[in-house]
Amino acid sequence: MPSTAARVVLVTGVSRFLGARVANTLQADPGIERVIGVDTVPPTAPLGRTEFVRVDIRTPGIAKVISSAGVDTVVHLSLVTGQGGPRAKAKELNVIGTMQLLAACQRSPDMRKLVVRSSAAVYGSSPKDPAVFTEEDEAVEAPAHGYAKDTAEIEGYVRGLTRRRSDLTVSVLRFANFLGPGVDSPLTRYLAMPVVPTVLGFDPRLQFVHPDDGVEVLRRMTVEDHPGRFNVAGDGVMLLSQALRRAGRPHVPVPAQSMSAFGGLGRRFGGMPAFSPELLRWLMHGRVLDTGRLTAELAWRPKYGSEEAFADFASGFGRGAPLALLDRLAAAIGRD
Amino acid sequence: MNAHHQERVDEVDGARVIPIRPGDPGPDASGMPDTSASAPPRSGRHPVERAVASGLAFLRRRITGDYEVDEFGFDPELNANVLLPMARALYERWFRVELVGLENVPAEGGALLVSNHSGTVPLDGIMLSVATHDHLHRPLRLLGADLVYQVPVLAHLARKAGHTLACPADAARLLGKGELVGVFPEGFKGIGKPYADRYKLQRFGRGGFVETALRADVPIIPTAVVGAEEIYPKIADLKPLARLLGLPYFPITPTFPLLGAAGLVPLPSKWVIRFGEPMPLSEYGPEAADDPLTVFNLTDHVRETVQQMLYETLLRRGHPFL
Numbered sequence: 001m002p003s004t005a006a007r008v009v010l011v012t013g014v015s016r017f018l019g020a021r022v023a024n025t026l027q028a029d030p031g032i033e034r035v036i037g038v039d040t041v042p043p044t045a046p047l048g049r050t051e052f053v054r055v056d057i058r059t060p061g062i063a064k065v066i067s068s069a070g071v072d073t074v075v076h077l078s079l080v081t082g083q084g085g086p087r088a089k090a091k092e093l094n095v096i097g098t099m100q101l102l103a104a105c106q107r108s109p110d111m112r113k114l115v116v117r118s119s120a121a122v123y124g125s126s127p128k129d130p131a132v133f134t135e136e137d138e139a140v141e142a143p144a145h146g147y148a149k150d151t152a153e154i155e156g157y158v159r160g161l162t163r164r165r166s167d168l169t170v171s172v173l174r175f176a177n178f179l180g181p182g183v184d185s186p187l188t189r190y191l192a193m194p195v196v197p198t199v200l201g202f203d204p205r206l207q208f209v210h211p212d213d214g215v216e217v218l219r220r221m222t223v224e225d226h227p228g229r230f231n232v233a234g235d236g237v238m239l240l241s242q243a244l245r246r247a248g249r250p251h252v253p254v255p256a257q258s259m260s261a262f263g264g265l266g267r268r269f270g271g272m273p274a275f276s277p278e279l280l281r282w283l284m285h286g287r288v289l290d291t292g293r294l295t296a297e298l299a300w301r302p303k304y305g306s307e308e309a310f311a312d313f314a315s316g317f318g319r320g321a322p323l324a325l326l327d328r329l330a331a332a333i334g335r336d
Numbered sequence: 337m338n339a340h341h342q343e344r345v346d347e348v349d350g351a352r353v354i355p356i357r358p359g360d361p362g363p364d365a366s367g368m369p370d371t372s373a374s375a376p377p378r379s380g381r382h383p384v385e386r387a388v389a390s391g392l393a394f395l396r397r398r399i400t401g402d403y404e405v406d407e408f409g410f411d412p413e414l415n416a417n418v419l420l421p422m423a424r425a426l427y428e429r430w431f432r433v434e435l436v437g438l439e440n441v442p443a444e445g446g447a448l449l450v451s452n453h454s455g456t457v458p459l460d461g462i463m464l465s466v467a468t469h470d471h472l473h474r475p476l477r478l479l480g481a482d483l484v485y486q487v488p489v490l491a492h493l494a495r496k497a498g499h500t501l502a503c504p505a506d507a508a509r510l511l512g513k514g515e516l517v518g519v520f521p522e523g524f525k526g527i528g529k530p531y532a533d534r535y536k537l538q539r540f541g542r543g544g545f546v547e548t549a550l551r552a553d554v555p556i557i558p559t560a561v562v563g564a565e566e567i568y569p570k571i572a573d574l575k576p577l578a579r580l581l582g583l584p585y586f587p588i589t590p591t592f593p594l595l596g597a598a599g600l601v602p603l604p605s606k607w608v609i610r611f612g613e614p615m616p617l618s619e620y621g622p623e624a625a626d627d628p629l630t631v632f633n634l635t636d637h638v639r640e641t642v643q644q645m646l647y648e649t650l651l652r653r654g655h656p657f658l
Contacts, residue, residue, distance in 0.1 A: 127485035130505040131408045137505070201488020205409045205495070237407045239492075245401030256488075285485070288407050326399070330392045333385055 006073035006113060006222055008034045010066060012057055012101065013078025014050065015039035017182060018117070021215045022075060022222075023050040029223060036069055038062065039078065040093075057097040063104035066111075073113040074105055075222055079154070081147045081186055094150040095157075102161045105168070113169040115221045116158050120174045120231065121148035121278060125204075125285040134290045135174070135229045148278045155229075171221045176233035176289055179208035179313045180304070186279055188313070196244055200253040203241045204286025207233040210304035210312060217294070226297050231289035234306040240283065246307075247314035256284060408506070409495030412475065419497050420469055426459070427466045430604050431563060436649070437611040441472055446511040446554040447614065449476065450545060450638055452537055452646060453520035453527045455564035456587045459602060460527075464518055464561065465497065467609055477510045478518045479503075483584070504548055511552035518559075519545045521635075524584040531569035535562070535650060537643045543635035546617075550625040550634075555614035558638055560645035563607030566656045568592070605656050610649045612641060 009026055013019035014037025027035045027049045035050040037043070043052055055061040057078060065071070078097060080090050105111050123129070124139035143149045155172060162170045177187045190196065209232055217232050244251045260275050275283075295301050304312065394417060397403055405411045427433050441447065449468075454460060461478050468476040479502035485491045500506045502519065510517050520526060521540040529538060549556050570587040578586035592599030615638065617624075624630045 127491065128482045128501065128503075130503050131500045132505070132509060134505075199488075201491065203409075203492035203496075205405070205407070237405055237409065239405055239409060239411070239496075242401040242403070242405065245399060248400075285491075286409075326392060326396050330389060330396070333389045333392070 006032055008032075008036070008069055008071045008110075009073045009075060009222060010036045010038065010069070010071045011050070011075045011077060012038050012097075013076075013080075014047065014052065015041050015043040016078070017184065018178070018211065018214065018218075019077045020045055020047065021211060022077060022218050023047055025215050025219050026050075026075075026222060029219075031223065034069065036065065036071065038065060057101045058092065059100065060104075062101055063107060066104045066108050070110045071108065072110050073115070073222060074101065074111070075115045075117075075218060076101060077117045077218075079117055079119065079147075079151070087146060090147070091150055094147075095153050098154045099157055102157050106161055106165055111165070111168060113171075113222070113225070114158070114161070115171045115218060116154070116173065117218070118155055118158075118172050118174045118229075119147070119151045120176050120207075120233070120287055120289055121282075122151045122155060122174060123287055123289075124148060125278070125281040125287050127285055129285060129287070131205075132288045132290045133231065135231055135293055143278060145277045147276070169225050169227045171226050172229045173217060173221065174229065174231050174289070175214060176207040176209045176231075176287075176306075178211055178214055179309045180210045180212065181312060181316075183211060183313065186276070190279070191244075191247065191249065191313075194250075196249050196251040197254040197259060198240060198244070198251050199259060199280070199284045200255045202256075202284040203239050204283055205237045205288050206240055206243065206286055206306070207237055207288055208306045208309040208313075209234050209302065210309035213302040213304055213309075216300075216303075217298070220298055220300070228293070228297070230294040230297065231291050232294055232302075233289045233291050234302050234304050234309050235291070236305040236307050237288055238306050238310060240286070243310055243314075246310065247317045249317060256280065259283075405496070408477070408498065408500045408510070409492070410475070410477075410498040411496040412498075415475070415497050416469070419493065420466055423462045423466050424470070426602075427463055430602070431463065431567075431607040433463055433467065433563070433607040433609060435467055435471060435609050435611075436652075437613075438471055440611040440613050441468070441474075441516070441557055442555070442614065443472065443474070444514065446514045446552055447516050447557055448507075448511065448545060448549045448552075448554055449516065449518040449557045449559050449611075450642065451518060451520055451559035451561055452535075452642055453522045454529070454534065454561065455527060455602075456568035456570050456585075456589070457602070458520075458527055459567060460561045460564040461499075461518065461520070463564070463607065464559070464609065468516060472516075474516045476518045477515045478520075479507055481523060504544060507545075507548045508552055511548065511554050521545050521639075528570065528573075528585040528587070530573070531565070531571055534565035534569075535646050537639055537646070540635050540639045543631045546631045546634045546638065547625040550617050550620055550631070551622050553618055553622060555616045556638055557614050558612035558641040558645060560610045560612070560642055560649045561607070562610070562646065562649040562653050563605045563656070566605035567602035569603070603657070606653060606658060608649050608653045610645055612645050615641070 009032055011019055011023045014023050023035055023037045026032055037047055037050045037052045038055050040056050053065055055065055080093050105114060123133045124141050124143045126141040128140045143152055158172055259280055403413045465476045468474050475498045478499040480494055480499050482501055484494050485501060507517055522538040525538040568589045570589055572588035574586040620630060
């Protein structure tokens with residue numbers, strides 16, 4: 001068995017939040033000789049000793065980068081949720097990009113390890129879901145739209161590569177929603193709406209993962225060998241109503257049928273997020289992951305639970321108004 | 337309330353007197369959610385003042401989201417202070433529920449309560465929850481049909497009350513955490529059966545509950561609920577309307593839809609809930625879950641036990657409404 005210690009690491013999606021943070025963490029590791037970052041756009045922040053290569057992973061150019069640099073470890077983070085642009089482009093980036101990348105990995109004799117950022121979205125969201133998903137569970141209703149479908153397809157291609165290159169160490173990480181300072185995602189944009197619409201009659205169970213923990217998991221997966229699929233989420237569960245109350249966000253219940261119209265209006269007039277079918281389903285039924293396999297494999301627990309990750313994110317919001325009145329009343333009675 | 341319970345149990349001649357609150361030697365708590373209000377004022381403050389203060393504290397916690405839910409979405413605080421008190425009024429005043437065999441339910445550790453299902457509307461599950469919460473101090477985690485989780489409002493209230501979807505994974509997870517889990521193996525066939533078939537157990541599903549109990553190595557507590565059959569006597573079923581609404585049945589009762597919304601008020605039947613002796617499954621071992629014949633036999637055995645308990649409890653209850 002050849003040594004799988006990462007020496008030359010390629011990070012995709014390096015110009016975006018997660019990619020940049022992972023590249024920065026990896027380059028601090030003296031055991032790693034080179035960190036190569038690729039993306040379609042130039043990075044916004046300095047990357048240190050990470051070598052940036054502007055290449056579109058949808059093109060065979062990525063294969064040249066991998067073979068010429070002798071890349072032995074690929075950390076694939078360039079999954080996009082496609083909220084900003086047209087859906088077709090996001091799908092193209094996600095699925096075709098991954099196919100090209102995996103094809104290049106399969107061809108390269110230097111390749112030892114592949115770490116893929118996937119998403120808990122592969123489990124879908126439905127009223128028939130088990131309360132908690134383990135890695136062995138499959139989606140009760142296979143995701144038929146958007147980002148969730150992309151992740152499912154990407155995992156399919158990764159399985160294909162694992163079959164053909166059994167010598168590779170392949171780790172697939174199914175992340176819950178990232179939440180913390182600096183994160184920009186459909187979820188953070190949703191929570192930042194002036195009045196947050198919730199689905200009338202539903203209160204989903206949510207889990208979050210703090211970027212610090214996400215980066216740590218990705219680092220450990222890169223420098224150590226942990227083959228397999230792993231759920232990644234902060235401990236504990238929050239209800240959407242509870243999260244909005246903790247953040248002091250004004251919210252209004254809207255019937256499910258009107259949600260998409262509501263979101264459409266917001267996008268047209270306020271630059272706010274549209275509600276993709278998968279986001280809507282998640283806002284109705286939620287999703288909870290069992291992280292037992294990850295914590296056992298790494299002998300490590302996330303520093304931030306779901307509640308702490310949310311609190312860290314929500315510290316930017318102000319407090320709600322009716323509390324002052326309540327506190328005055330309580331004080332009048334002689335309790336604080 | 338509890339005093340009322342005690343009285344009802346005592347007045348029946350020869351009946352087993354059950355401990356209403358095992359391990360609670362003091363004067364019986366009133367069952368009110370707000371214990372600080374009913375406790376004697378220690379700091380010399382007026383009890384009403386204390387009640388208002390704790391009410392405000394509760395309100396503040398709710399508004400700021402300062403409470404915990406478990407991975408199933410169970411919100412014990414909301415359940416004890418809002419959801420159960422509403423059900424408790426029905427439990428005590430309307431159905432005058434009497435409990436028998438409470439000592440058969442283990443005070444701790446995983447156990448699977450297997451009950452008959454009846455009443456057109458699943459009030460039997462809610463009454464069982466009140467019973468275990470008030471008299472055993474254990475939340476009952478029911479396994480419900482997926483329909484529950486598709487209906488707005490019901491979906492999240494069921495989760496907040498501690499219930500979850502009837503699937504092997506959820507049941508195993510709850511039992512593994514040492515919870516008291518309740519299941520109605522008859523499902524819609526039981527709850528939606530016509531009034532003429534009252535107290536006749538339907539098929540007990542496919543025995544999934546036995547497999548779950550075997551794998552988790554927990555005892556099965558056979559449970560008979562008498563009284564729920566009379567709350568909404570279903571005399572007919574509008575099948576086409578049910579199909580249109582995506583419901584398993586659309587009941588016609590003597591009062592619904594004849595009296596409109598008033599027809600939604602359940603009839604005030606007298607309820608008796610009997611918990612049978614635990615059936616330990618340890619002797620079979622978890623591998624028996626993969627032996628269909630053992631599972632079938634055990635399923636039949638549980639079903640016959642519950643049916644027998646139903647007949648006995650019916651006799652004990654006497655008149656359905658008095």
